[in-house]
Amino acid sequence: MATPDEMMRSMVANMPAKTGRSLDEWLVLARAAPEPKHGKIIAWLKGEHGLTHGYANLVATAHLSPERLAPPTARSDADLIEAQYAGKEILRPIHDRLSELALQLGDDVELAPKKTYVSLRRSKQFAIIQPSTKTRIDLGLNLGDLAPTGRLEAFGPANAMVSHRVRLEDVDAVDAEVMEWLRLAYNAA
Structure with a gap:
């Protein structure tokens, strides 16, 4: 079973094929969201751009908490x-x-x-x-x-x-x- 980090990386990799835009392109749009709150960004991306909840949540998280999507730290x-x-x-x-x-x-x-x-x-x-x-x-x-x-x-x-x-x-x-x-x-x- 994939770890949460592996699932997130898979979603980021599949995002262009599934949504028509890369994560970086979605982040540009997220900066233009009318309200800078996580739930409001998700609702806006779903309503205005047709993203599924999972992809909208990923974009909102990457926009508001980019450190959560950083690559895993180097191994000891x-x-x-x-x-x-x-x-x-x-x-x-x-x-x-x-x-x-x-x-x-x-x-x-x-x-x-x-x-x-x-x-x-x-x-x-x-x-x-x-x-x-x-x-x-x-x-x-x-x-x-x-x-x-x-x-x-x-x-x-x-x-x-x-x-x-x-x-x-x-x-x-x-x-x-x-x-x-x-x-x-x-x-x-």
């Missing part, structure tokens, strides 16, 4: 990370170990979760932790022109903010070699 960092590992829980220990090691590099390290990865930053991004598949995390590293070797691969065009990656399928793969690459990326940032 913890929520973003949980969402990244939904169905990929087996990878979470790798993520946690990489995060722990990154924070040990210096007091200026920031973990900045995005929708699909966690950015590791100091003055700029130096690495990312990205659960790329259900069985693998890609540790993306910004190592500039360092030649790829062994497990350290060129990352390709997937993320222009990192130049290399290491594919990690279990926490034991987060070893001294990975820590050294992480340290090199941190020092270069």
Whole structure:
């Protein structure tokens, strides 16, 4: 079942097809309503413009209380990370170990979760932790022109903010070699 927010967004998206005008166009009309009260705007939109009660209520609400129709607030960092590992829980220990090691590099390290990865930053991004598949995390590293070797691969065009990656399928793969690459990326940032 859809949430009230999802239903409202659906109504806004369907408004042009159902009513002949977008929400923004209806808001221009609502500003011209003879009385600036919620119930009076609804009655006016229904009587003068033929809107159904649901659409008239949506327009009146958007006109008088636009904050009620604002997009949902950003998800917390913890929520973003949980969402990244939904169905990929087996990878979470790798993520946690990489995060722990990154924070040990210096007091200026920031973990900045995005929708699909966690950015590791100091003055700029130096690495990312990205659960790329259900069985693998890609540790993306910004190592500039360092030649790829062994497990350290060129990352390709997937993320222009990192130049290399290491594919990690279990926490034991987060070893001294990975820590050294992480340290090199941190020092270069």
